Amino acid sequence: MYKILEKRVLSSDIKWFNIYAPQVAKKAKAGQFVVLRIHEKGERIPLTIADYDREKGTILIVFQEIGKTTKLLGTLEEGDEILDFVGPLGIPFKLEENVENVVLIGGGVGIPAIYPKAKELYKEGKKRIISIVGARNKDLLIMREEMETSSHELLIATDDGSEGTKGFVTTVLQNLIDEGRDLDVVIAVGPTIMMKMVAKTTRPYNIPTLVSLNPIMVDGTGMCGSCRVTVGGQVKFACVDGPIFDGHEVDFDELMRRNKMYVDKERVSLELWEKEVQR
């Protein structure tokens, strides 16, 4: 059992949990994820490691409440325990050493996913870390302070213009490109459509672009193939071959289709749960 030590409500549907899992915390690196299961009848879901504290033995997860499992997870409080918490999984994030000017792009709960990367790169003394974060509106912008302290520049995009540039993260990215800024690599984590658009934006300029994929998983250790994605025409398992891939090679449309595989079932499950909760 893995205890929730701290809980924060970042927005109406985004929750922040610091979970006690000392051995996972000892090993975790930026770019990796955990698979958790809340209770005996629960499903196994992957969540990106948003931060880790080796001394305190904690792993930070930040998640958006979308389906039954994430909504149920959101109802847990400090002191509650999660049944299974497996990790750290996946290949850690790694950059070429000579890369100095890094753009990190996070959308929605992709922001906490890019945070540990920003933190590590900032600490390593990279010349310039530019972070671009996007959300539908100002209220949904999360972890702003953390991002600010681990970037040289923090740029914001909101759909409604309530903060920063009105538009998408790609609008801001395109501006940087147009200004002729030095951009050695772009790292994007967020909704699949966002990552697809980022890769599309950088492709004409040959700017290396890394994305962290979020397919449906079961075991998360390479045993089932649920998370298979097409990268450069090859089938890869995102759990053990990724989750980070070359954004210019990923078949995002296939991933988006596959991620909708269980929408009907997810709706049934959620409706049933909501009825139970009301009762």
Added chain:
Amino acid sequence: MKKIPRQHMPEQDPKERIHNFEEVALGFTAELAQLEAERCLNCPRPFCVEGCPVNIKIPNFIQLIKAGKFKEAVMKIKEDNFLPAICGRVCPQESQCEAKCVVGIKGEPVAIGRLERFVADWEYEHGVEVPELPPPNGHRVAIVGSGPAGISCSVDLAKMGYEVTIFEALHEPGGVLTYGIPPFRLPRKVLKNELEFVQKLGVKIVTDAVVGYLYTIDDLFKEGYEAVFIAVGAGTPRFMGIEGENLIGVYSASEFLTRINLMHAHEFPEYDTPIQLGKRVIVVGGGNVAMDAARTALRIGAGEVVVVYRRSRKEMPARLEEIGHAEEEGVKFEFLVNPVRFIGDENGWLRGVELIKMELGEPDESGRRRPVPIEGSNFIMDIDNAIIAIGQASQPIVAQTTPGLELNKRGYVIADEETGQTTREGVFAGGDIVTGAATVISAMGAGRKAAKAIHEYITKKN
């Protein structure tokens, strides 16, 4: 003397059983078991023992059954095999012990597997005796993977006084016995009993522990384990590499079976894990996993399940009993056909499959005749699901994170056949991660050999 025929084991009616996950074979009664035991000739040189990968003293335990000494019979088996309730069910006896049975030369062999299963079940009904253990010898061994190889290794080491910890990646122990083999072949109660027995011997099982990521092999040595046994199996599903394999509705057999056996997707929405199953399902492959997947699909509501296999019936690697059970339950078979591409709709859902007819050519390395496509014989079948059961590859995580551990060119760990010794000192390996996908009993055999070798290694070192 009147010749006694091989006794039939009562089974659940196929019409009933396709609606449940209860065990198909119901087991011998004491009377049937004793009658069957009468058939054993108690040969002075028992070939059956040679046919058994762990050399169970077969005639001896059968004679004890004949005498009604069931307790003594099961203890006799347990001198060589600690998990008879499992082996009695899932071993391919027809190609091992029973294949060598002298009675089988002129008639049907003695039903050794059924007898093994009978006494094992009898013991659970009457209370399992935990053997007296020697005092702890102060040495610790880590085992990676709680499948058949890991379990059997742990039992032998625990009996020698070792402090054994098994690290399991999933949330439940048992490996392929848990996520792979369906409950209608291996009831979960039987598995639970056997795993409880292992833990009663003092073996610690740590779940949710992915060795390679959570602890490397080197970490385990640093934590004070003196030897490590790698028994992670061959869990990576193989795909065919044909067009449309990522369409929605195409599952690997591993995923399909894991969703059902481990995650209870057939009990959705009571359980949270879903599965997308349509009316018409094909299963690609001819092994036991293909039979398990096909029979599972029928049970959870597929209207029609067709096994497509690229060779003919004769070359099918599945056990005859499993093929028979599948047929009785209504699984259909299409032989000498192979998928060439999957066809989807605009939303990425599987709608059909294009198959090509095959003929058998010259024998290949496996000794079976090689299937050759017949040009121009392509045809299309409308389907909702395809389950790919064409085999598994090695589990790569441990090897990737263990410097000095050498693999062969197929990605399996190089280990001595007799001892399990790998290219790293103190690191042993056995089961499917060494041999490639094989049987439960051969993995158990490898686990036992490794236990012996680990004991010798630690004794010599200290």
